[in-house]
Amino acid sequence: GENVEQHPSTLSVQEGDSAVIKCTYSDSASNYFPWYKQELGKGPQLIIDIRSNVGEKKDQRIAVTLNKTAKHFSLHITETQPEDSAVYFCAASLGGYQKVTFGTGTKLQVIP
């Protein structure tokens, strides 16, 4: 089955700096890659996703890039703010709206 690795496990940045979280996946047939944000005491919530026919997608301060050849995808957060502090999960899914496989999570701390 699919295996998703995520790095780093923890990340501390100063407010205003950028943060990058990286993931790799094992199944070349995966074609959908979502990112979820989990705030303290809550369930994860989708913040951005990308499909395999797209190399990059942006939404305000967050962006995701995908390298299908290397089977890598990354989340980029610019101009970080304290409210960006959370646990972030990457995931991968096969086509046909199949189940997703999640990475191990990255705890991001933005220091004011």
Add this chain to the structure above:
Amino acid sequence: DADVTQTPRNRITKTGKRIMLECSQTKGHDRMYWYRQDPGLGLRLIYYSFDVKDINKGEISDGYSVSRQAQAKFSLSLESAIPNQTALYFCATSASRAHEQYFGPGTRLTVT
């Protein structure tokens, strides 16, 4: 009111006890999922159901069972709880032809 609710939110139980975690949703979604979250291991899929009559094992189903009582209700049971089932458990839902999953607030289970 929350779209995906989980009861109880917290539970402490003893080894060998049977316990049921319940999930209800008002989103009208066909698909429902149970995950467990452990530090450093991310979100791992226990069971999933694509409709009322469809139940599938996830990657870590041993020691767990589920029941899909209706489209809106999906319960997770631990027949004989053991300490390594201590974790945070999440229920999630998704529409049949959509990728996004909507998570409940989680149940923190402690087995002593």
